[in-house]
Amino acid sequence: MKRISDALAAAGVHVDNDITNLGLARSTWIYFASTSFVSRDLGRIFGYGRDLNWYVAHYPEEVFRGFPGLEDLTFYRSEMPVEYGGALHKIGLVFRDPQGTYVAIALERGDPRDDSAAQLERYLRGLQAEGHTPVRGLLITARPSGAQLEADVAGRIARLNDRFPVQWFWYDLNLSLRRIV
DSSP: OHHHHHHHHHTTOOOOHHHHOOTTSOOSSEEEOOSSOOOSOHHHHSSSHHHHHHHHHHOHHHHTTTOTTTTTOEEEEEEEEEEETTEEEEEEEEEEOTTOOEEEEEEOSSSOOTTHHHHHHHHHHHHHHTTOOSEEEEEEEOOOSSHHHHHHHHHHHHHHTTTSOEEEEEOOEEEOOOOOO
């Protein structure tokens, strides 16, 4: 938590340990929204990918608010092991939608990686191979830092969409303050 406090203080934000001590419990000052503003500092708020996974798993109604077809996802399992192509893959998050579709989520703390779409495909094929059907996938990342990376990942997602229903989202991290005293 000191890292969060230091980052906020460096940005000129008044730091109160009661506010910045998230402990990853539900908090009113951190939320996800569907706007075009993108923060590159998610790694400072969530130190590890598992922390971000935990938040998404416990509060999908906040993360997916405003996205039809995602608002009613029900958490199924985290770190779900599936075997595909002779290798074991751990899917960070798996949800179910009201129609019973398994939704695999590949969540990146920062830029999408060159292999993010391939990773999502391995997750989806692994779910299918183990009898978890039907499937669809979500890739959630920061906005790519370059136009070429954005184009590359978009092309890979489009090709993957020929085989599986997939969507790519950029996250947005907002900070709102409430005056306590």
